[in-house]
Structures are given as C-alpha cells and as structure tokens.
Amino acid sequence: MSHLEISNLRVRFPTDDGVVRVTNGVDLDIEEGENLGLIGESGSGKTVLGMAIVRLLPGDAKIEGTIRFNGRDLLSLNEAEMRSIRGREIVMILQNPTNSLNPVLTIGSQIEEAVRLHSELDKERAKKKVVELLEEVGIRSAARRAKEYPHQFSGGMKERAMIAMALASDPSLIIADEPTKGLDVTIKRRVVKLIKEVTKTKSMLFITHDLGSAAEICDRIAVMYAGEILEIAGTEDLLNDPLHPYTKGFLDSLPSRGLKPIPGMGPSLIDLPSGCKFHPRCDRAMKLCKREDPPMIQKENGRRVRCFQYA
Amino acid sequence: MLEYIARRTLLIIPALLFVSIISFSMVYLAPGDPAEILLTSPEGTPSPAAVEAFRVRMGLDQPIYVQYLRWLNNILHGDFGYSYMSERPVFDAIFKSFKATLKLSIVSMFISVIVSIPLGILAAIKHNSATDDLCRLGALVGVSIPNFWQAFLLILLFSIYLDWLPVAGYGDGGDLRHMILPAITLGTSSAAVTTRLMRSSMLEALSQDYIITARAKGLSEKVVVGKHALKNALIPVVTMLGLNLGFLLNGAVVTEWIFGWPGIGGLVVDSIYQRDYTMIQGSILFIAVIFVTLNLIVDISYTYLDPRIRYEAKD
Numbered sequence: 001m002s003h004l005e006i007s008n009l010r011v012r013f014p015t016d017d018g019v020v021r022v023t024n025g026v027d028l029d030i031e032e033g034e035n036l037g038l039i040g041e042s043g044s045g046k047t048v049l050g051m052a053i054v055r056l057l058p059g060d061a062k063i064e065g066t067i068r069f070n071g072r073d074l075l076s077l078n079e080a081e082m083r084s085i086r087g088r089e090i091v092m093i094l095q096n097p098t099n100s101l102n103p104v105l106t107i108g109s110q111i112e113e114a115v116r117l118h119s120e121l122d123k124e125r126a127k128k129k130v131v132e133l134l135e136e137v138g139i140r141s142a143a144r145r146a147k148e149y150p151h152q153f154s155g156g157m158k159e160r161a162m163i164a165m166a167l168a169s170d171p172s173l174i175i176a177d178e179p180t181k182g183l184d185v186t187i188k189r190r191v192v193k194l195i196k197e198v199t200k201t202k203s204m205l206f207i208t209h210d211l212g213s214a215a216e217i218c219d220r221i222a223v224m225y226a227g228e229i230l231e232i233a234g235t236e237d238l239l240n241d242p243l244h245p246y247t248k249g250f251l252d253s254l255p256s257r258g259l260k261p262i263p264g265m266g267p268s269l270i271d272l273p274s275g276c277k278f279h280p281r282c283d284r285a286m287k288l289c290k291r292e293d294p295p296m297i298q299k300e301n302g303r304r305v306r307c308f309q310y311a
Numbered sequence: 312m313l314e315y316i317a318r319r320t321l322l323i324i325p326a327l328l329f330v331s332i333i334s335f336s337m338v339y340l341a342p343g344d345p346a347e348i349l350l351t352s353p354e355g356t357p358s359p360a361a362v363e364a365f366r367v368r369m370g371l372d373q374p375i376y377v378q379y380l381r382w383l384n385n386i387l388h389g390d391f392g393y394s395y396m397s398e399r400p401v402f403d404a405i406f407k408s409f410k411a412t413l414k415l416s417i418v419s420m421f422i423s424v425i426v427s428i429p430l431g432i433l434a435a436i437k438h439n440s441a442t443d444d445l446c447r448l449g450a451l452v453g454v455s456i457p458n459f460w461q462a463f464l465l466i467l468l469f470s471i472y473l474d475w476l477p478v479a480g481y482g483d484g485g486d487l488r489h490m491i492l493p494a495i496t497l498g499t500s501s502a503a504v505t506t507r508l509m510r511s512s513m514l515e516a517l518s519q520d521y522i523i524t525a526r527a528k529g530l531s532e533k534v535v536v537g538k539h540a541l542k543n544a545l546i547p548v549v550t551m552l553g554l555n556l557g558f559l560l561n562g563a564v565v566t567e568w569i570f571g572w573p574g575i576g577g578l579v580v581d582s583i584y585q586r587d588y589t590m591i592q593g594s595i596l597f598i599a600v601i602f603v604t605l606n607l608i609v610d611i612s613y614t615y616l617d618p619r620i621r622y623e624a625k626d
Contacts, residue, residue, distance in 0.1 A: 054527060056526055083529050087528040102521040103618070104546075113530065114529075
C-alpha cells in the first residue's frame with residue numbers, strides 16, 4: 001500500500017465561460033518516505049492537485065476519483081474527519097508566504113496554534129516547542145523572533161516560518177507548493193537544503209516549476225501538463241533521459257540547457273485539444289495523436305510515459 | 312509606541328487652537344447682536360445706552376483679538392464663562408447636556424454594535440445566500456430610512472398603539488425606558504452602515520491566502536472566521552465605529568429634538584438662535600475636544616489591531 005495513492009482524479013470548476021477542467025484523470029502515488037516532485041508550467045493544475053489532497057478547494061469545485069492516504073479514501077471523509085488529518089498527518093505549505101501568513105498575528109502565535117491543535121501541550125510547553133521549531137528551521141534568536149509579526153520577517157525567513165509551522169504536528173506527508181518561488185538564488189539554495197533535511201523521514205509532494213530544486217530534493221518527478229501526468233520517472237532518469245517530447249522541451253527550455261522555448265502556448269482548460277493534450281505543440285505529433293488519447297505506457301525502472309511513440 | 316501616542320497627543324493642540332479661533336470668530340460673522348436680542352422685550356427695542364452698557368459689561372466693546380485671548384485664557388483656567396441668557400455657568404450647561412447625549416450615544420452605539428457585527432459576519436460567511444440577501448436588504452432599508460421618519464414610526468407603534476414606552480422626554484434623569492426609542496433610532500443607521508462594512512471587510516479577509524493557511528492547519532471554521540479573519544476585518548470597522556460615536560456625541564439634533572432629549576446638539580442650536588456667544592463658543596470647543604480625543608483613541612486602538620502601523624511609526 002502506498003502512502004498516498006491518487007487515482008483517476010478529475011477536478012472541474014463550472015464557470016460562466018464553461019467548465020474548467022483542471023485535472024483530467026491524474027494517477028499518482030507516493031511511497032512511504034518518498035519525495036515526489038510535481039513539475040509543470042503555471043496553469044497546469046499542480047496547485048489544484050495539491051489542494052484537492054487536503055480538500056481545501058473552493059466549494060464549487062467538482063472532484064471525482066479517489067485519493068487514498070494510508071488506505072483511507074480522503075474524498076469520502078466528512079469535514080470533521082478530514083480536519084483530524086489535515087494539518088496533523090498531511091500538512092500543506094502554501095505558496096507565497098507573504099500572503100499566507102496572517103499579518104495581524106505574531107509568527108509565534110501562528111505556529112503555536114498548529115502545535116496546540118495537534119498535541120496536548122499546555123501553553124508554556126507549546127511556546128517552548130515553537131521556539132524549538134523556529135530554531136530547527138534556522139531562525140536565529142528564535143525566542144525574540146517568535147514575538148514578531150510577518151512584516152518584520154524577510155521573504156526567506158517567512159518561508160522558514162511556514163516550514164516550521166508545517167513541522168509543528170510532525171506530519172507524515174507534506175505538500176509543499178512552490179516553496180522556493182520568489183526567493184533569490186542563495187536563499188533558495190538554503191531553503192531547498194532545509195526542506196531536504198526536514199523531510200528525510202517524511203513523504204513529500206514537492207510542487208514546483210523549478211526543476212533544479214526538484215532535482216535536488218526529489219526521488220521521483222512527475223511532469224504535469226494541462227491537468228494530466230505526461231511522464232513519471234526517477235529523478236536521474238528523467239533528467240538524463242527524458243522520454244516524453246514535452247519533458248524534453250521543458251528541459252531544453254531551461255537556461256542551463258540552451259533556453260529553447262517550446263513553441264505555442266499551454267491549452268485553455270475550458271477548450272482542451274482532442275487526443276493528446278500536447279499534440280498541437282509537439283514536433284513529433286502523428287495523426288493518431290490528434291485522434292486518440294495516448295495511454296500511460298509502462299517502461300523499465302517503473303517509468304511511465306503518456307505518448308504513442310513508446311506504445 | 313509611547314512616542315507615537317505622545318506625538319499624536321501633541322498634534323491635538325494646534326487642531327484645537329484652530330477650532331477655537333474658528334468657533335470664536337464665526338459667531339461674530341453671523342448677523343444679530345446679542346445685546347440687542349437679549350435686551351429686546353415685548354415693549355420694544357432697547358435704548359442705545361442700555362445696549363452699550365451691556366456690551367461694556369460683557370466685554371463686547373473690546374477688539375475681537377482681545378476678547379479671544381481673554382476667553383482662551385479663561386478657558387485654560389477652566390472658566391468657560393457665563394451664559395448671556397441664563398447667566399448660569401456655560402460649563403455646567405454643557406456638561407449636563409453632554410451627559411444626556413453621552414448616555415444616549417453609548418446605548419445606541421451598543422445596539423448598533425451587537426446587531427451589526429454578527430449580521431455582517433453572518434452575511435459574509437453565508438455569502439450569496441438568502442441570509443446574505445436578507446442582511447443586505449435590511450442594511451439598505453436601515454441606511455435609507457430617514458431618522459425623523461423612523462422616530463415617528465417607532466413612537467406610533469411602541470408609544471401610541473402598544474403604549475409600552477413613553478412618547479418622548481428625559482424621564483427620571485434619562486432612564487432606560489425613555490432612552491430605548493431614541494437609541495434605536497440613532498442606532499439603526501449606524502448599524503446598517505456597519506453591517507455593510509463588516510460584511511465586505513469580512514469577505515475581503517476570507518478571500519486572503521492566510522485563511523487557507525489557517526484551514527490547512529486543521530483549525531475549525533469558528534477559529535478561522537472568529538480569529539484569523541475577524542482580526543483583520545475589524546480594522547476598518549473600528550475606525551468607522553469611532554467616527555460614528557464622534558458624530559453621536561456631537562449631538563444628533565433631529566433625533567434628540569423629536570424625543571425631547573436635552574442633548575448637546577439641541578443646546579448648540581438653541582444658543583445659536585439666542586446669539587448666546589459664550590455658550591456657542593464653549594460648546595463648539597467642547598465638542599471639538601471630544602471629537603479629537605475620540606479620534607486619538609481610535610488611532611491608538613488601530614495600532615493594537617494592526618501591528619504594521621505600530622512599527623511604521625517607529626521609523
């Protein structure tokens with residue numbers, strides 16, 4: 001049994017302009033202690049997938065499929081049952097810490113809330129634990145800093161505070177949504193190191209469009225495009241020998257590999273192309289690609305790729 | 312923090328000086344001579360000699376700046392002077408009226424707050440539902456209905472048909488039975504405006520990312536709304552409540568008049584009619600002091616609600 005097992009997950013949002021199909025039959029699994037990277041461009045459905053797992057999507061979202069966490073289907077739980085898992089066993093680190101921290105509460109009290117909610121510690125011990133957590137994520141003079149407000153923290157420190165908050169309940173699964181976004185290179189490197197360290201004994205879904213960070217942290221990487229997983233492989237395999245044309249294009253578009261952009265734009269999620277979602281931008285597309293949805297094809301090393309070339 | 316409060320308090324002084332100059336000179340710009348008005352009796356106009364004597368006695372023959380400085384000096388020594396009309400100390404009259412207004416303001420403020428804050432929150436969390444529509448409709452009616460009209464409706468219903476409450480009057484030193492109707496009248500429009508502001512401010516707060524963070528922690532909706540959202544949403548509401556209280560304390564003339572409530576608004580209007588200079592000047596300055604002090608309190612409470620302001624002030 002995998003730690004987290006997502007199968008055939010579909011999330012749709014009805015809007016005035018039509019139904020937005022954000023994820024279209026996603027299958028993913030995370031093993032105990034594994035760090036799985038989820039990469040893709042903006043608008044590919046990564047964040048929605050993360051939010052769907054902890055069931056924090058807005059009420060008008062239509063969710064189908066199953067999300068099994070330690071064998072329990074999260075989508076069938078009621079809100080009270082879900083609350084006992086959310087924040088305790090599965091924790092989500094939201095993107096953009098500046099907006100994700102409450103501006104009128106101190107950093108310490110926001111972390112303390114998470115500590116006390118999921119443990120029996122009294123106020124004093126909880127405060128001590130907050131300081132320990134802040135120290136663990138590398139914040140100096142933590143006792144004093146705990147009494148400060150988010151606007152007194154730098155971007156990197158806010159991200160660290162978010163990580164400390166996530167660790168408060170000692171969760172077994174962390175979903176981190178773009179935790180390195182907007183940080184400058186040196187700080188990003190340190191945050192990545194920190195995340196790698198604190199998730200050693202935990203499972204993690206690491207959502208990012210920063211392949212460099214994903215490569216450093218993740219055991220496996222899944223590539224998402226237009227709400228579908230196009231390829232999953234071990235990090236080494238994916239970086240050295242990408243199979244899917246989109247993955248190849250994604251890698252080639254990185255500054256370190258020549259900065260060659262993929263022609264065209266990501267499709268509208270309201271009016272998705274027929275067949276393979278990537279075929280309009282694919283230089284190796286065949287007639288078949290336009291007509292039929294390619295199946296997920298199993299390759300060696302547990303790799304999977306959604307492309308007719310490998311059929 | 313203390314420095315911020317001290318600086319804000321010091322800023323009050325020029326503001327009050329300015330108000331005192333304006334209020335002092337304004338009455339001289341208005342037509343009509345208090346000596347003539349006071350001395351005019353049913354038998355006819357007073358003799359010029361009597362008018363002149365009155366002016367000398369009251370110091371009205373002096374140049375205006377001399378009068379102003381003398382008045383200011385007296386006020387700084389706690390002497391607001393005597394009313395031209397009743398010849399009683401101005402301060403006593405102001406204080407008595409203010410007490411009546413204060414009582415009424417506090418009760419109507421209380422009514423307004425206990426109605427508007429919960430309704431605003433309810434409308435926001437039940438956004439776009441029938442409950443929300445009902446709250447919005449109620450708020451719209453509350454804002455739209457004129458005070459005097461609402462006062463008459465209340466009197467008709469509760470005093471005349473049902474005969475539960477007195478029609479008007481101050482009663483036994485402003486007892487609760489006499490206070491209910493004017494307090495509801497004054498509280499309604501304030502409650503309506505506050506409900507709308509609370510609703511929109513709450514909606515704004517609930518749409519922020521930190522609310523998702525709070526939910527992601529596993530907090531119950533009660534804590535998410537009542538702590539994380541409310542603390543942010545209250546910031547603009549507190550400002551408005553403070554200003555509202557300021558307006559109420561300055562005397563809601565129309566409502567006080569209808570209910571025969573001897574408040575400070577009526578005092579000012581009466582003394583303007585009578586050209587009771589000392590009373591006008593004294594009460595306007597008094598009202599200004601109240602207003603400015605209240606603003607200061609709002610500003611200080613603001614820094615407690617919003618830490619970002621507290622620290623900006625430090626720089």
